Amino acid sequence: MxxxxxxxxxxxxxxxxxxxxxxxxxxxxxxxxxxxxxDAPQKVKEAIAYHALNSPIKYSPVGGMPELREKIAKFYNEKFGGNYNKDNVLVTVGSTEGLSSTLKTILAEDDEVLIPTPAYVGYEPLIRVARAKTIFMDLEENNFILTEKILEKYITSKTKLIILTYPNNPSGITLPKEEMIKIVKFLKDKEIYLLSDEIYASIAFEKFTSFAKYYNELKEQLIVVNGFSKSHSMTGHRLGYTLANEKLQAQIKKISQYTVTSASTLSQYGAIAALDYCSDTxxxxxxxxxxxxxxxxxxxxxxxxxxxxxxxxxxxxxxxxxxxxxxxxxxxxxxxxxxxxxxxxxxxxxxxxxxxxxxxxxxxxxxxxxxxxxxxxxxxxx
Amino acid sequence: MxxxxxxxxxxxxxxxxxxxxxxxxxxxxxxxxxxxxxDAPQKVKEAIAYHALNSPIKYSPVGGMPELREKIAKFYNEKFGGNYNKDNVLVTVGSTEGLSSTLKTILAEDDEVLIPTPAYVGYEPLIRVARAKTIFMDLEENNFILTEKILEKYITSKTKLIILTYPNNPSGITLPKEEMIKIVKFLKDKEIYLLSDEIYASIAFEKFTSFAKYYNELKEQLIVVNGFSKSHSMTGHRLGYTLANEKLQAQIKKISQYTVTSASTLSQYGAIAALDYCSDTxxxxxxxxxxxxxxxxxxxxxxxxxxxxxxxxxxxxxxxxxxxxxxxxxxxxxxxxxxxxxxxxxxxxxxxxxxxxxxxxxxxxxxxxxxxxxxxxxxxxx
Missing domain, CATH: 3.90.1150.10 (Aspartate Aminotransferase, domain 1)
Incomplete structure (x- = not known):
């Protein structure tokens, strides 16, 4: 068959x-x-147990509870200098579903997606399923630091998307702020999306700069992916989110709806508790x-x-x-x-x-x- | 953009x-x-609350906890006369993700998918995203009863899949057993998949016959989709499953893994309680x-x-x-x-x-x- x-x-x-x-x-x-x-914070566990017993656990609104979306926007604005509101937020089944629904929405056949190495293993299969092509950028000679100059060398007319993961899995490195600024300037107004996977942003050993800080410059292009698995040890609850402009989110939301309906309602209650009581990591x-x-x-x-x-x-x-x-x-x-x-x-x-x-x-x-x-x-x- | x-x-x-x-x-x-x-059964709520507080809620194995997969297989065998084991079961984020991951795995561009009307609204967009084509079979003249004869008229060389939903949403009707048998016989050994969406099978007003009963005849072709949303009022927990031959499940599992990683671990504990204590609906x-x-x-x-x-x-x-x-x-x-x-x-x-x-x-x-x-x-x- x-x-x-x-x-x-x-x-x-x-x-x-x-x-x-x-x-x-x-x-x-x-x-x-x-x-x-x-383990997940005690407050999160208690909130989940409380709602499991006392709240009707019905379908959440597609794209996530408005209350949670609002809190996520506020969290990103306060912690990382973003400029988001609840309509920029899509709640997803872990960051994985955020990635998958986003890539399905923005990639077409034969598109090229640039990813610096070392690269997280979950991107390439999703890109392949979207019939697009992954181009790994080898940065070993530059101590694994991506620069605008290196990026420029890899850009072709087919480049549709760049995926950056900082703090990086598998290396924990981040991008120097001066390089971020140059890359943002370089990408601005190009027909290229930037997906910033910031799933480790809350486990930072020194001040972390999120691409969310440059949302105003890259409004049409920037998609931030994040979630509660690593920041609040909530892997098994499968709760993530993406941040992007409202028009793009409306499109991704349709794919998300037909792929998973929505994320677990109970996990969303847990995420609300995580932001209410444990946003400092x-x-x-x-x-x-x-x-x-x-x-x-x-x-x-x-x-x-x-x-x-x-x-x-x-x-x-x-x-x-x-x-x-x-x-x-x-x-x-x-x-x-x-x-x-x-x-x-x-x-x-x-x-x-x-x-x-x-x-x-x-x-x-x-x-x-x-x-x-x-x-x-x-x-x-x- | x-x-x-x-x-x-x-x-x-x-x-x-x-x-x-x-x-x-x-x-x-x-x-x-x-x-x-x-509302969800009290035993389910209590099990979820208990595990939220007392068990580490880590990533579940991809495709679902072995214990739950085993119980689902047993449930289907006992209740619906199936012949499944745990490797036939894929646990999904609601039946929606089961549908979505399955369709992505088996459909190709220009394939035709046959669906009798009235038809559930969630199929067509997924088929469209897979670049395949939905052919609705108009059954009004036959009192909305699908027969082998009608099916035969719609089959072309491009037919890849038939989706049947009984008890039906939006009508609650089922397929007479004698027609099921004829359809099974007709499909056997054809290069056509049969997806039986049985999400309402546990809400039956008279004895319900599942296509699982004919798994031995349609081993290569049959995919049964089901879940806990309707049978145990667990919509917000997002927990579904599919039943199919092991080889096919191994392929669908890869897509499921890269799309969502896995279903909520806590919801899976809830599903175990649902089968342990409340399998009689x-x-x-x-x-x-x-x-x-x-x-x-x-x-x-x-x-x-x-x-x-x-x-x-x-x-x-x-x-x-x-x-x-x-x-x-x-x-x-x-x-x-x-x-x-x-x-x-x-x-x-x-x-x-x-x-x-x-x-x-x-x-x-x-x-x-x-x-x-x-x-x-x-x-x-x-």
């Missing part, structure tokens, strides 16, 4: 494949997954900062070189600085490491950068110490 | 448009919406049966003629049997009715059948009596 060949051609992600191998090991330290180990950021800084320092003692994370909970490190691993492929590296030490991480090739690996820092210090000990033993054994 | 012309061309549904007008009226009886007025069916039968009887006293519902909570009735309305369009009919009586219903044309209207029977008897009184007055005033 017929199955769409594009869908057939999409591979299950490396991350999932590695994840599935883990059950074969007894004493695994799992640093593969992008899920906070922290400094404490969470401090937890991850401490861990990430510790891990970077220890990795570099072992001879790795890391991109310096400014947020999120990942460390992206190269082992090419350690002579004996110089010519090892990243998939081979992580498989051998897993087999010998039961430490599970993700190869850089998954994010389009060879010679690197990603560590998810979703464990507390004792586990991180043990991970470092295993790595040390592994390197010495070679 | 570019927006996909197909998406631009999709209209916001009539139902929503009418719904939006309602705020202008003070004393509306709203019989437009397909949402149960009943006889009581709910009795509530709707009593109301629907009452409403049909009263409508016919007024001169309407109704399709006889065997399930769901709708009445689809023609006013062409009332002389003075014979030549009135259904949109004009419902707008005038709304303006004069503040009774809100949906025109048949929304479901591709002119001269009919749909009543959602999601109110208790006193409200239904009032609706009938308003209709009576309206008819007499003409």
């Amino acid at each position: 017929y199955i769409d060949p594009i869908i057939k051609g999409i591979e299950i992600s490396d991350i999932r494949k590695i994840h599935e191998r883990l059950s074969a090991y007894k004493n695994v330290i799992n640093m593969t997954i992008g899920e906070p180990d922290t 400094t404490e969470l950021s401090e937890i991850y900062k401490k861990r990430v800084y510790y891990f970077v320092e220890e990795l570099e003692k072992l001879g790795f070189k890391c991109l310096k994370p400014k947020g999120a909970f990942y460390v992206f490190a190269t082992y090419k600085t350690i002579d004996k691993f110089k010519n090892v492929g990243s998939f081979d590296f992580i498989l051998d490491l897993l087999e010998k030490t039961e430490l599970a991480i993700i190869p850089g090739i998954t994010f389009q950068v060879e010679g690197y690996v990603r560590f998810s820092i979703v464990h507390d210090l004792p586990v991180l110490e043990e991970a470092i000990a295993r790595l040390k033993k592994y390197i010495e054994s070679k | 570019y927006i996909d012309p197909i998406i631009k061309g999709i209209e916001i549904s009539d139902i929503r448009k009418i719904h939006e007008r309602l705020s202008a009226y003070k004393n509306v009886i709203n019989m437009t919406i397909g949402e149960p007025d009943t 006889t009581e709910l069916s009795e509530i709707y049966k009593k109301r629907v039968y009452y409403f049909v009887e009263e409508l016919e006293k007024l001169g309407f003629k109704c399709l006889k519902p065997k399930g769901a909570f709708y009445v689809f009735a023609t006013y062409k049997t009332i002389d003075k309305f014979k030549n009135v369009g259904s949109f004009d009919f419902i707008l005038d009715l709304l303006e004069k009586t503040e009774l809100a219903i949906i025109p048949g044309i929304t479901f591709q059948v002119e001269g009919y209207v749909r009543f959602s029977i999601v109110h208790d008897l006193p409200v239904l009596e009032e609706a009938i009184a308003r209709l009576k007055k309206y008819i007499e005033s003409k």
Whole structure:
């Protein structure tokens, strides 16, 4: 029976494949997954439990409850200097559905989408399903910093969209503000969309600048994607949102409606509580900062070189600085490491950068110490 | 800026448009919406509240928790004579996402999809987005009963899929078992998928036969779509599922993963409770049966003629049997009715059948009596 060949051609992600191998090991330290180990705030849990028992959990209005949309706009304006109102906000089933509904609305066959590497793995399959083409921008020679100059080199008449992810998954890096300003100026009035995936914006180790700050300059073009999975450890509640001009949102909303109807009403109550009581995520950021800084320092003692994370909970490190691993492929590296030490991480090739690996820092210090000990033993054994 | 012309061309549904007008009226009886007025079972609410407070609500496995998938398979096998196991089950964000991910996986450009009328409004936009074409099968001359003979007339070399919805929205009718058997035999071994949308199967006024009973005959072709929104009044929790052969599900799962990641973990706990404690929906069916039968009887006293519902909570009735309305369009009919009586219903044309209207029977008897009184007055005033 017929199955769409594009869908057939999409591979299950490396991350999932590695994840599935883990059950074969007894004493695994799992640093593969992008899920906070922290729990949702107590206030959020209580609000959800309260409404589960006491409110009729009916269909939410398509695109999200007006009350929540208003709070999200206010949050973005206050925290990130945006200029949004509730009609700029679309509430989605996690940021994933925000991405998927947006890409479906703005991409056409043969369009080109530019993404700097290392790149999050969820974009390319969605772009492919939209019959468009992903062009990865290799930034290794510039220390993975995107500049207006580099961007310009990749732009063609087919470029429809640029996707930027800061703080970045898998590296935690951000874009220097002076480069942001140049990129905004460069893109202004071009027929090119900018999608800024800011899902890690609330886990920041120093002041984070959102593209929302430049919404006035890029009103027609800018789509910000965000959600509550990482900022409030609400992954299982599937609640995200996008910010864009009202006209574009009206179109994306139609796709969202026919794809999912709307996000869970109960999760929306949880999100309201998150914004009402827990919009300050400094404490969470401090937890991850401490861990990430510790891990970077220890990795570099072992001879790795890391991109310096400014947020999120990942460390992206190269082992090419350690002579004996110089010519090892990243998939081979992580498989051998897993087999010998039961430490599970993700190869850089998954994010389009060879010679690197990603560590998810979703464990507390004792586990991180043990991970470092295993790595040390592994390197010495070679 | 570019927006996909197909998406631009999709209209916001009539139902929503009418719904939006309602705020202008003070004393509306709203019989437009397909949402149960009943509440989710207490056991479901308690399970959700319990897990919200006490379980870590992390990402669910893509495609749904194994425990829930197993229970769904068992439920369908026991209740509807299916032959499924957990790998046949994909848990989705409401039945809507099940539909959307399935159609995206199996449809290609220029494919034809056959749907009998009256037809649920959510299919056509999804088919259009997949670049395929909807062919509505007009069954009015055969009392809206699909037969193998009629189906055969519509089949072309381009037919890729047939979508059947029984108990039907908007009419509540089902397909006679002898016709089902003929249709199954006719479709067997053809390169045509059958999608059976059984979202109302648990609200049945007499024994309902699911296409799941014929899974062995249509193993390669059959996709059953269902969910907890109508059977357990869980609309706001967004939890549905599809049943199909394992190979097809593996493909649909990839699309589902990249579109939404997975359904809400908390909603899945609710669904487990629904199956554990409330899988018998006889009581709910009795509530709707009593109301629907009452409403049909009263409508016919007024001169309407109704399709006889065997399930769901709708009445689809023609006013062409009332002389003075014979030549009135259904949109004009419902707008005038709304303006004069503040009774809100949906025109048949929304479901591709002119001269009919749909009543959602999601109110208790006193409200239904009032609706009938308003209709009576309206008819007499003409």
